[in-house]
Structure formats: C-alpha cells, structure tokens
Amino acid sequence: MDKLYPRTREQTSANTQILPRIVKYSSFIIAPMTPLADDANMNGPDQSASILLIDDDRELSAMLSDFLSADRLRISACNSGEQGLLEFANSQFDLVILDIMMPGIGGLDVLRKIRQSSTTPVIMLTARGDDLDRIIGLEFGADDYLTKPFNPRELLARIKAILRRSKPQNGESRNLKLGDITLDSRTHRASVSATELALTGTEYEILRCLLETPGEVVSKENLSQRALGRRLLPYDRSVDTHISNLRGKLERAGNKNETIQNQRGVGYLLIPGS
Amino acid sequence: MHSLFLRFFLSFWLIIGIIISAAATAGFWYAEQVRESIEDFHLSDPLFEASAALDAGGPIALKEWLQDYEPARGITLFIIDEAGNDLINRSMSTWTERTYRRHRDHDKLRSRLSRRDEPQNLRRSRHLSQLIGGDGKTYTFYVSASRIPESIWGDSDVRLLLLIFALLVSGAVSYALASAISSPVRKLRIATVSLADGDLEIRVADSLGNRRDELGLLGRDFDTMATKLQGAAKRQTELSRNISHELRSPLARIRVAVELARRKAGDLSEFSRLDDEAERLDSLIGQILSYTKLEASTDRKFDVVDLGELIGEVVENVNYECKADAAKGVKVIAHTAQKIEIRGHPDALISAIENVMRNAVRHSPPNGEVRVAIKRGETNTTISVSDSGSGVRDDDLPRLFEPFYRTRESSESNSLDGTGLGLAIARRAIELHRGQICARNGAEGGLVVDISLPAS
Numbered sequence: 001m002d003k004l005y006p007r008t009r010e011q012t013s014a015n016t017q018i019l020p021r022i023v024k025y026s027s028f029i030i031a032p033m034t035p036l037a038d039d040a041n042m043n044g045p046d047q048s049a050s051i052l053l054i055d056d057d058r059e060l061s062a063m064l065s066d067f068l069s070a071d072r073l074r075i076s077a078c079n080s081g082e083q084g085l086l087e088f089a090n091s092q093f094d095l096v097i098l099d100i101m102m103p104g105i106g107g108l109d110v111l112r113k114i115r116q117s118s119t120t121p122v123i124m125l126t127a128r129g130d131d132l133d134r135i136i137g138l139e140f141g142a143d144d145y146l147t148k149p150f151n152p153r154e155l156l157a158r159i160k161a162i163l164r165r166s167k168p169q170n171g172e173s174r175n176l177k178l179g180d181i182t183l184d185s186r187t188h189r190a191s192v193s194a195t196e197l198a199l200t201g202t203e204y205e206i207l208r209c210l211l212e213t214p215g216e217v218v219s220k221e222n223l224s225q226r227a228l229g230r231r232l233l234p235y236d237r238s239v240d241t242h243i244s245n246l247r248g249k250l251e252r253a254g255n256k257n258e259t260i261q262n263q264r265g266v267g268y269l270l271i272p273g274s
Numbered sequence: 275m276h277s278l279f280l281r282f283f284l285s286f287w288l289i290i291g292i293i294i295s296a297a298a299t300a301g302f303w304y305a306e307q308v309r310e311s312i313e314d315f316h317l318s319d320p321l322f323e324a325s326a327a328l329d330a331g332g333p334i335a336l337k338e339w340l341q342d343y344e345p346a347r348g349i350t351l352f353i354i355d356e357a358g359n360d361l362i363n364r365s366m367s368t369w370t371e372r373t374y375r376r377h378r379d380h381d382k383l384r385s386r387l388s389r390r391d392e393p394q395n396l397r398r399s400r401h402l403s404q405l406i407g408g409d410g411k412t413y414t415f416y417v418s419a420s421r422i423p424e425s426i427w428g429d430s431d432v433r434l435l436l437l438i439f440a441l442l443v444s445g446a447v448s449y450a451l452a453s454a455i456s457s458p459v460r461k462l463r464i465a466t467v468s469l470a471d472g473d474l475e476i477r478v479a480d481s482l483g484n485r486r487d488e489l490g491l492l493g494r495d496f497d498t499m500a501t502k503l504q505g506a507a508k509r510q511t512e513l514s515r516n517i518s519h520e521l522r523s524p525l526a527r528i529r530v531a532v533e534l535a536r537r538k539a540g541d542l543s544e545f546s547r548l549d550d551e552a553e554r555l556d557s558l559i560g561q562i563l564s565y566t567k568l569e570a571s572t573d574r575k576f577d578v579v580d581l582g583e584l585i586g587e588v589v590e591n592v593n594y595e596c597k598a599d600a601a602k603g604v605k606v607i608a609h610t611a612q613k614i615e616i617r618g619h620p621d622a623l624i625s626a627i628e629n630v631m632r633n634a635v636r637h638s639p640p641n642g643e644v645r646v647a648i649k650r651g652e653t654n655t656t657i658s659v660s661d662s663g664s665g666v667r668d669d670d671l672p673r674l675f676e677p678f679y680r681t682r683e684s685s686e687s688n689s690l691d692g693t694g695l696g697l698a699i700a701r702r703a704i705e706l707h708r709g710q711i712c713a714r715n716g717a718e719g720g721l722v723v724d725i726s727l728p729a730s
Contacts, residue, residue, distance in 0.1 A: 057523055063530040070537065101519055127518055149526035149556055151549070152533040234591035235624075265586075 049163050050074040050092070054084035054110060055099035055125065064097075067152050073159070081105030085113055088120075094163060097155070099125045099148075100137060108140055115141040121162045121201045125150070138241040143202040144228050145238070161229020165205060176211040179258045179273045181250070183211055192253035202227045203246045206239070210260065210270035219267035243268055278455070278488045285451050289444075320351065321403055321415065325396050328405050328413070336405070336413065337361045352416040353405075361413070370418045377402050378414065458482050458489040462496060472573030474504040510570060514563050521559050528552050554693075561695040564625065565677065568702040576617035576707075578730070581655060582648065583613070588624055589646060592631045604638045606631060608646035614655055617730045618707045626703035626711075627657065629696035630723045634661035636692055637721065654709070654729055660722040665715040674713050675701040700725075 051073050055061045061077040068075050076091070078084040081102050088096065096114065100107035111122055124137035124145040137145050144158055176183040180192045183204075190197045190207055199207065205227035209218050220239045224232040227242065240262075247260050257273020320343060327339040340353050340361050352374070353361045360366070366374065397404040397412075405413045465478045477500060482493040529552050536545045589608045596604050634644040642662035649656045666674065670681045678694040700723075704711045709727040716722040
C-alpha cells in the first residue's frame with residue numbers, strides 16, 4: 001500500500017503525533033443534506049441496490065439492516081472483516097458500508113483488500129474522536145465516511161447520493177479530454193495516455209467536474225455536492241483528501257502537464273498543460 | 275575504561291605527572307649543563323693572559339686580546355668597562371645583564387685585594403674578577419653561560435615549533451577527554467529536551483555506542499524510562515479509544531433504534547428529544563476525552579500555523595453552526611485578513627478558539643454579535659472574543675475555566691447547552707502553547723475572553 005499511495009502516506013505520518021489529534025467534538029447540528037423527499041428517486045433504477053454492511057456490532061447491524069431494508073435496499077450484514085471479504089468476493093455489491101474498528105481484520109485492511117480489485121463505493125463508519133482514523137479511510141480509497149454514533153437518516157442520505165452518482169446519468173455521454181487525460185463517460189473510466197487510472201467513483205466524479213471547466217475554479221462546496229452528493233461540512237477535509245489521492249494517481253500514471261491547483265479558500269482547478 | 279571516575283582520575287593523574295616530570299627533567303638537565311660548562315671553564319688562564327695584555331698595551335691590547343679570544347663552547351666572556359659597556363660592544367641579553375648586575379652589586383662590598391701570586395692589576399671576588407689598568411680604570415670580567423641553552427635549543431624557530439607541538443599534544447589530550455565526557459552528555463541533553471517536548475520515540479543508547487561507564491548506564495536508563503513513558507502514553511491513548519468506542523456503541527444503537535421507533539410510531543417530538551440527548555451525550559464524551567488528552571499532553575512538536583487563516587476558518591465554521599440555529603441569529607464578526615505565523619498544534623488551537631467562540635455565541639442574546647479582534651504585539655498575539663451578552667459576576671470570572679463550572683446565571687437559566695468543558699479545554703490547549711487565557715467583563719457589557727499566544 002505504501003507503494004501505491006506514497007503521497008498520502010506522507011501526510012498521514014506527519015499527523016502521527018503522540019498527542020492524538022485534538023478533535024472537534026462539537027455537536028454539529030447536521031442539516032439534512034438530502035431531503036428525505038429524495039426517496040422518490042430511489043424508486044427508479046436503484047430499487048434493487050445491494051449493500052454489504054461489515055460491522056462487528058451485531059445488534060447495530062441488525063437494526064441498520066431493518067432500517068435500510070425499509071428503503072428497498074438489499075442488505076447483507078457481516079460481523080467480521082474476514083467474513084465481509086469472503087462475501088464481497090462471492091457476490092456483486094453496489095456499495096460497502098465498513099466499520100473501521102473491528103477485531104481481527106480491521107476496517108482499513110478490508111478497505112485495502114477491496115481496493116486492490118475493485119472500485120465499488122465504500123462508506124466508512126469511523127470512531128469520532130480520532131481525526132486520524134476519520135480521514136485515513138479516505139486516503140485508502142473510501143468514498144465517504146460517517147462518525148459513530150451517526151444519525152441513520154444521514155447514512156441513508158449518503159448511500160443514496162453515492163448510488164445515484166455511480167449510475168451513469170442520462171444525457172451525459174460525451175467523453176472529456178484534456179491533454180493526456182481522457183474520460184470515458186460511458187464506461188466511467190479515465191486514463192492518462194494509454195494508462196488506465198484505477199479511480200474510485202468519487203475520484204472519477206471530481207476529475208470529471210474539473211475536466212468540464214479546465215482552468216476554472218470549481219468550489220469545494222460544488223465538488224462535494226457533485227462527487228459526494230452532500231454539502232460541505234465544517235472542517236470537512238474529504239474533498240481535499242480525494243483530490244490529493246487523485247493527484248497521486250495522475251502523477252503515477254505519468255501525467256505531468258496538467259496540474260490540479262488549490263485556490264485557497266475557494267476551490268480547485270485543473271490547469272491545462274502548455 | 276569502564277568508569278568515568280577512573281577515566282577522570284587516570285587522565286588527570288597522567289597529565290599532571292607528565293607535566294611535572296617533564297618540567298623537572300628539563301630544569302635539572304639545564305642546570306646540569308650550566309654547571310658542567312662553568313666548571314669546565316677555568317677563568318684563571320684567560321685572566322692571566324688578559325692581565326698581561328693590559329699591562330703591555332693598555333686597553334687597546336686588552337680589546338684585541340678579547341677579540342681574538344675563543345672561550346670554551348657555551349661560554350661567553352664579557353669584559354665590561356666602567357661605563358658598563360662590553361669592550362667589543364656585544365650586547366647582553368636582558369637576563370644576562372640582570373645576573374651580571376646582581377653579582378656586581380653583591381660583590382662590591384666584599385671585593386678584596388688580589389693574592390700575592392696573582393698579577394698586581396687583578397682583583398678577584400667570588401663571582402666577578404676585575405683588572406685595573408695603568409690609568410686606574412677597572413675592567414670587569416663576567417662569564418656568562420647564557421649561550422648554552424641557545425646552542426642546545428637551537429634558534430627561535432625551533433623553540434616556536436616546540437611550543438606549538440606542546441600545545442597540540444596537550445590540546446589533543448584535553449580535547450579527547452573533554453569530548454569523551456561532553457558529547458554523550460550533550461546527546462543525552464538533546465534527547466531529554468525532545469522527550470519533554472513529547473517525542474517518546476527518542477532513544478540514546480545507539481548513539482552512545484557500547485559505553486559501559488556511568489554515562490552509558492545513564493543512557494540505557496534513559497531509554498528504559500522513555501520506553502515506559504511511551505508505553506504509558508500508548509495505553510492512555512488505547513484506553514481513551516476503548517472508552518470512546520464502548521460508550522459510543524450503545525449510543526449508535528440508540529440512534530438507530532430511535533429512527534426505527536419513529537418509523538413505527540410516527541414522528542413524535544419525544545424522538546427528536548431522544549436524538550438531541552444522544553447527540554449531547556456523544557459530544558460530552560468527546561469533550562471529556564479531549565480534555566483528558568490535553569491534560570496529559572506535553573507534546574510540543576509544533577508546526578507553523580497561520581493564526582489569521584486558522585481563526586478565519588473557525589469563524590466560518592461557527593457561523594455555519596449559527597445558521598443552523600436561525601431563530602437565534604447570532605453572527606460572528608472577525609477581521610482576520612492579516613497573516614500571523616506562530617508555532618503550535620493547529621488542532622489544539624482550533625479547539626481552543628472554537629470553544630471560546632461557541633461559548634460567546636451561546637451567551638449572546640438573539641440576533642447578537644460576537645466580535646473577534648486580533649492584536650499583534652512584539653512578543654505575543656492577543657485574540658479577544660467578546661459577546662453581546664450580560665457578562666458574568668466578577669467573582670465568577672477566575673473560575674470560568676474550571677471544568678464543569680457553572681455561573682449562578684447559567685445554573686438559574688438551567689440551560690442545557692454546552693458540556694461545561696469548552697473553556698477548560700481552551701485553557702489547557704492555550705497553556706500547552708505557553709499562552710494565557712483570561713476572561714473579563716467588557717466596557718460595553720458582555721464577556722471578553724482574551725487569548726494571548728507567544729510569537730514564534
């Protein structure tokens with residue numbers, strides 16, 4: 001993994017201090033991101049979305065399965081990392097919900113194994129109280145995270161946002177190209193020259209947003225809304241982490257001309273190569 | 275050498291011993307050389323020759339005789355006239371002249387007449403002999419051995435080289451000894467400072483090498499101590515994590531259960547209340563853990579932080595939270611355009627400033643304003659957060675930063691907001707940065723909290 005993600009590992013080790021990162025235990029009042037009225041959208045193609053839930057808390061898994069099944073999602077619950085990986089290998093899932101703190105194979109290891117072979121969207125359930133854990137999931141390729149204890153409606157909203165995103169949308173069939181970077185909207189694949197990029201859904205969406213308007217700043221709010229399907233939260237570093245992963249992947253694929261630049265306090269832009 | 279004591283003792287003993295014996299040997303040897311050369315030299319013969327020359331040809335013949343005279347090796351024969359000058363104008367070295375004068379002054383009193391068997395014009399004393407010319411002028415003989423060391427030691431270049439050699443050798447020995455002591459002590463000192471600043475990974479035994487003296491032992495003891503500290507810190511972190519996990523797991527279940535119940539029973543207001551309480555409990559757990567961590571922390575591995583940007587971010591986020599409580603409509607206003615770089619933990623600083631700001635927002639009346647002012651001084655930067663509330667009683671002011679302290683007003687209002695730890699966390703985080711935090715009642719009412727942080 002170190003080889004695959006050198007850039008992000010660096011950032012992580014810089015944060016590995018004796019004092020575990022001091023955390024903002026604020027009681028953010030989480031505004032409903034996606035109104036529940038959005039449920040209507042689910043009646044469409046997502047009706048039979050299947051979800052793998054990996055969490056060692058059996059009672060919580062059972063209740064969550066109950067809760068999510070009511071929204072026409074098919075839930076397979078596993079109570080250990082080993083079991084979860086087995087299940088993941090055996091069946092096809094549209095999304096994985098993964099608890100980070102599990103005995104045996106931990107959530108991060110499961111995520112790593114999943115990412116070796118697949119770009120299936122993953123939502124991490126992390127322990128609030130450890131910023132490092134929270135963000136590290138994203139660095140290893142998770143699409144989004146929620147801190148436990150979470151509002152189950154919030155989880156539902158995020159699941160829907162990601163599922164909606166990973167379905168190819170109508171009217172979006174044009175391929176995008178800038179310099180060496182090509183985006184195939186039909187297959188949801190991106191490549192640099194001939195090298196295919198193994199992008200997660202979130203990274204793909206972010207790259208697409210940036211490619212649509214090269215040289216123009218896309219706000220973090222906008223990126224969060226389009227790639228994660230949710231509003232930007234206070235101290236939300238998700239977009240930045242995904243961008244950092246994306247930069248790493250582009251660089252390793254040999255892209256040198258185009259650079260993703262950070263416009264402090266505004267957002268990100270893709271600068272076309274000269 | 276396995277003991278510092280032995281090393282010191284032997285080194286100093288050796289050095290002092292070498293110096294003493296070298297000095298004594300050189301001194302004895304020199305004295306011996308002088309004695310031998312003087313003993314070998316018998317003044318009588320030249321004296322008789324000189325006396326004859328003086329008798330025969332006066333001072334001029336004496337001068338000629340002296341010019342032709344070749345004394346034994348290492349000996350100089352001066353003949354000094356009444357004016358105190360050498361007959362053939364050789365100059366005396368300061369040291370020789372001083373010795374000569376001492377002998378002359380000493381001998382004057384005891385000068386005696388010459389013996390019968392000696393020439394008439396010769397007068398002898400113990401150290402100096404005199405010839406008396408026909409005109410009554412005296413010529414004093416002085417034998418100097420001062421040329422002996424010069425002939426042995428050679429010229430002044432060689433002496434300079436010897437001096438440099440001596441300095442180099444003694445310098446090298448002293449340097450080796452001093453660095454053998456000071457370099458491990460310096461390493462230990464640097465390690466101790468790092469340890470105090472929170473780097474529990476630091477170990478010194480490897481850099482001290484295989485020393486088996488007291489310093490080596492001290493190094494290993496230091497490492498043992500660091501390992502124990504690291505273990506304790508790790509256990510503390512793990513314990514916090516486990517507490518966090520164990521307390522929050524039931525909360526997570528409660529929240530899902532509440533949602534399931536809401537579906538079955540309809541959207542009762544009690545469910546929202548349950549949700550709120552679960553959230554409050556969650557944030558209280560978080561605050562307690564955060565406070566304990568800060569209390570135990572000595573980690574001073576600081577990054578460079580732009581205070582202006584950091585405060586801007588906090589203001590933005592607190593305003594975001596304020597918007598969620600639209601009914602209250604409190605706003606945080608800050609001018610944070612300037613760039614102020616200090617050294618610190620960004621997370622701890624954010625936590626401190628955020629807690630102070632939240633406290634101000636909480637105690638502001640509806641549609642009130644919270645003002646944030648940054649004043650940059652020479653030695654420190656002061657951040658003042660003032661609310662538009664009613665302030666607190668003066669006797670409450672110093673106690674505001676105690677954990678779970680409630681002012682009379684807040685107890686009466688029975689407000690459920692806040693965990694009671696916010697300001698305590700802020701104080702601890704600021705103290706970690708060697709800063710100060712204090713509260714006062716503003717001139718226009720309302721509470722002002724001043725955070726003062728040292729400049730980098």
